Amino acid sequence: MTNLVPWRQRLSTGTEDIQGEVIRWYQETRHSKAYLxxxxWGTLQTEAYAGVILRQVVEFLGIPDDVQAGVAKRMERQQVLYDGEHHYDVILGEQALYxxxxxxxxxxxxxxxxxxxxDLPSLRLGIVPATAEVGMAPEPGFHMYGDDRVHYELVSSGVDITDAEEIALHNKAFGFLSDAACYGDDAKTLIGKALAFWSGE
Structure with missing residues (x-):
């Protein structure tokens, strides 16, 4: 089953309510995967980075301006990284660093x-290098909440997929992405290079 809800409808009261909804998703799911x-990934965003993103959402969609409250909720959601009860397997494209x-x-x-x-115990973070060969056609980012739901964020809508066969294909795709990703010191090196770039070094 696929459920599609336009962002203007989903965010009709601003950004805070949906951040609260996402908090519940994360709290209820012990093991999640994400590819961006x-x-x-929102749960690793700084307050400043999240503020820019939510400001862009408000201005692009023309929804009520509650950016400060939305950012506060996004920061609250990050507590799942430190509670010892959840685990997140996250893959970023190298482009995400730039x-x-x-x-x-x-x-x-x-x-x-x-x-x-x-190195948080709750986190496995991989980076797909820009030149890596991935065994599948390029795909947009997606989030997987356990084995029950896949979530996409499109330009105009949020999409939730709950069909078991489609979820299995997403797990297969995530496996290909994981095989192409760098982990450990290799991933840290890529992040360090990006830090040097943004620091003008």
Whole structure:
């Protein structure tokens, strides 16, 4: 089953309510996966980075401006990284380290945050190098909440997939992405290079 809800409908009261909804998803799911080819995973975003993203959402969609409250909720959601009860397998495209969200200062702080939290027991963070060969056609980013749901964020809508066969294909795709990704010190090196870039070194 696939459920599609337009963002203007889903965010009709602003960004805070949906952040609360996402908190519930994360709290209820012990093991989640996420692939983001061009931006930083929300649960690892700094306050500054998240503020730029949510400001863009508000202005693009013309929804009520509650960016400050939305950012506060996004920061609250990050507590799942530290509670010892959840695990996240996250893959970023190398481009995510260079997509300019808020300028060098924001991006530099974001790279520092990735390096700081890289070794959290709750997190397995991989980076797909820009030149890596992946055994599948390029796909947009997606989030997997356990084995029950896959979530996509499109330009105009959020899409949730709950069909078991489709979820199995997403698990297969995630496996290909994981095989192509760098982990450990190799991934840290890529993040460190991005930090040097944003620091002007």
């Amino acid at each position: 080819p061009t931006m930083i 997509t300019n969200v808020g300028g060098p200062t924001v991006m530099g702080g974001q790279m520092e945050r990735l390096l700081r939290d890289f």
